[in-house]
Each structure stands twice: as C-alpha cells, then as structure tokens.
Amino acid sequence: ATPTSVMVGTGRAAELGVLFRSGAALEGLQDAQVVALDKTGTLTQGRPTLGEVRAVAPWTRGDVLRVVGSVEASSEHPVARAIVEAARSEGLNLPAAQDVQAVPGFGVQGLVDGLRVQVGADRFMSRLGVDISAVAAEAQALADAGHTPMFAAVNGQLAALVTAVDPLKAGSLEAVQALRDAGLRVVIVTGDHQRTAHAVARQLGIDEVRAEVLPEDKQRTVQELQAGGTRVAFVGDGINDAPALAQADVGVAIGTGTDVAAESADVILMSGDLRGVPTARRLSRATLANIR
Ligand code: ADP
Ligand code: MG
Numbered sequence: 001a002t003p004t005s006v007m008v009g010t011g012r013a014a015e016l017g018v019l020f021r022s023g024a025a026l027e028g029l030q031d032a033q034v035v036a037l038d039k040t041g042t043l044t045q046g047r048p049t050l051g052e053v054r055a056v057a058p059w060t061r062g063d064v065l066r067v068v069g070s071v072e073a074s075s076e077h078p079v080a081r082a083i084v085e086a087a088r089s090e091g092l093n094l095p096a097a098q099d100v101q102a103v104p105g106f107g108v109q110g111l112v113d114g115l116r117v118q119v120g121a122d123r124f125m126s127r128l129g130v131d132i133s134a135v136a137a138e139a140q141a142l143a144d145a146g147h148t149p150m151f152a153a154v155n156g157q158l159a160a161l162v163t164a165v166d167p168l169k170a171g172s173l174e175a176v177q178a179l180r181d182a183g184l185r186v187v188i189v190t191g192d193h194q195r196t197a198h199a200v201a202r203q204l205g206i207d208e209v210r211a212e213v214l215p216e217d218k219q220r221t222v223q224e225l226q227a228g229g230t231r232v233a234f235v236g237d238g239i240n241d242a243p244a245l246a247q248a249d250v251g252v253a254i255g256t257g258t259d260v261a262a263e264s265a266d267v268i269l270m271s272g273d274l275r276g277v278p279t280a281r282r283l284s285r286a287t288l289a290n291i292r
Pocket of ligand 1 (some may be wrong): 039072075076077078079102104105106107121148150190191192193213214215
C-alpha cells in the first residue's frame with residue numbers, strides 16, 4: 001500500500017464531502033456486504049412535522065395539544081419538537097410541566113395542571129396499561145401511510161392519537177438503488193413503529209426492516225447482522241447511533257448529525273446526503289485498486 005495513493009484517493013473524496021478517518025475505513029467500506037441504515041435523520045429529513053390529531057372525547061384537539069405540548073416542551077426528541085411547534089403555531093399557551101421524565105425508546109411523561117400526561121409509542125401505552133383500542137385501527141392505517149403513531153394518556157385514560165410525518169431526504173431513493181445495484185443487502189434499523197418503517201422501506205425498495213429497536217439495542221442489531229462473519233456498514237446520525245457505528249465493520253456518520261456520532265465513525269459524510277455512501281464506496285474501490 002502506498003500512502004500517496006491513499007492520500008490522493010482520500011483527497012478526492014474530501015472534495016466530495018466524504019472524510020475517511022483512516023486507511024482501514026477505505027477497506028471496510030469496499031468489503032461491506034450489508035449496509036444498515038438508521039431511518040430518522042439518515043433516510044428521512046429528521047425534522048418531522050405534526051400529522052394528525054384524533055382526540056378521544058371528552059378531549060378536544062386544542063385541549064389535548066396543549067397538555068401534550070407542555071410535556072413535550074422538555075423533550076429533545078424530534079417528534080417532541082414537531083408537536084410543540086404545531087401547538088404554538090395554533091396559538092396555544094403551553095403551561096410549564098412538572099416532573100417531566102423521558103423514557104428513551106418509549107415516550108415522555110409529566111404533570112400538567114395537576115394532570116398526569118403520558119405520550120409515546122404503543123409499547124409505552126401497553127407498559128402503562130392504557131387501552132388504545134378506540135384509535136388502534138386509525139393508528140395502523142396512518143402508520144401504513146408512513147406516519148409515526150403516538151398516543152397520549154391523561155390520568156391513565158387514552159386522550160388522543162397523535163402522528164408525526166418525516167419525509168424522505170431527496171437523495172435517499174437514488175442512494176439505496178445504487179447500493180442495491182452494487183449487490184449490497186440494504187437494511188433499515190429504527191426505533192419507529194413496524195408499520196411506519198415498512199412504509200418507508202416500501203418507498204425505497206428495501207425489503208429488510210429491523211423496527212422498534214430500543215436505543216440500547218441498535219448495537220446488538222448490528223452484531224446480529226454480522227453473524228457468520230458478514231461485514232456490515234452502519235450509517236447513522238444520532239447520539240444513540242454511536243454504539244452501532246462503533247460496532248459495525250465500518251461506521252458512516254452523516255454530517256448533519258451529532259459530534260458523538262462523528263467521533264464513533266470511520267467515514268463522515270459532510271453533506272448529510274445519502275448519495276455520499278455509494279460515492280464513498282466507489283472512491284474506496286478506485287483508491288484501493290490503484291494501490292493493489
Ligand atoms: P427513533 O430515533 O428511530 O425515532 P426512538 O427510540 O428515539 O427511535 O423512539 C422510538 C419511538 O418512541 C418513537 O417513534 C415514538 O413513538 C416514541 N417516543 C420517543 N420519545 C418520544 C417523545 N418525546 N414523545 C412521543 N413519543 C416518543
Ligand atoms: Mg436517527
């Protein structure tokens with residue numbers, strides 16, 4: 001291996017916004033057989049907006065958005081920001097919530113005006129023993145259309161179905177097609193609902209989905225994909241992607257994400273455009289072909 005050709009190759013890559021953090025990253029990328037992709041913020045824009053609000057009587061849309069917005073105002077989750085922005089833009093005044101607690105991978109809870117407000121995924125509601133059957137069919141239909149379904153409970157009673165919508169990034173379809181054309185197995189890994197994940201997968205022509213993966217289990221999912229010596233690239237952007245990036249044979253962080261993700265990665269895509277993945281792979285092949 002000549003260091004000069006590595007430098008020429010990685011220099012060309014840098015012009016295209018692809019940073020290889022080591023020579024081994026070049027090899028890791030060209031040897032990968034599976035590309036596992038985080039969904040939120042990697043395949044999608046990662047800035048969801050509020051979709052539907054279906055209040056359950058006696059709750060009304062405004063009342064439910066107000067208490068849900070109050071607890072979400074203390075949450076860092078992208079869906080929380082979507083709900084809070086929508087509530088404020090509808091002119092709702094959000095009272096300060098007390099004792100707010102985030103439950104990673106499940107949802108958030110707190111006290112608003114003395115009411116116990118809990119918002120999150122269906123698995124959060126089952127853990128709390130809240131019956132969601134009144135809106136379950138609607139939740140399924142919206143999830144099949146790509147919405148992320150969430151449920152709000154007040155004092156242990158279902159108050160609403162709330163959904164968020166996170167559109168695909170412009171380059172995602174082309175990037176996935178290029179990876180598949182190159183013979184790679186493409187897998188979505190996400191904490192989101194099964195049906196939502198499958199809806200996104202369908203739009204992208206991906207047939208392998210690992211959904212409802214808890215933040216602490218993303219790394220284990222990569223490990224499972226590595227069974228039998230399969231070489232796995234993981235592409236992600238978030239803080240909770242860092243262990244998966246480190247576990248993968250090659251970790252690719254996309255630049256719109258967090259510093260923590262970047263530090264755990266072997267390759268960094270500065271632009272956040274997923275087409276950087278097939279581009280980086282092409283560059284690694286060309287560079288290594290020069291060397292060998
Ligand atoms: P992802 O980053 O893939 O969305 P997470 O593990 O962060 O995965 O979240 C999984 C699911 O948990 C979300 O899709 C949502 O249903 C629920 N959830 C997490 N945090 C919140 C929150 N603050 N408000 C409502 N729902 C939440
Ligand atoms: Mg993410």
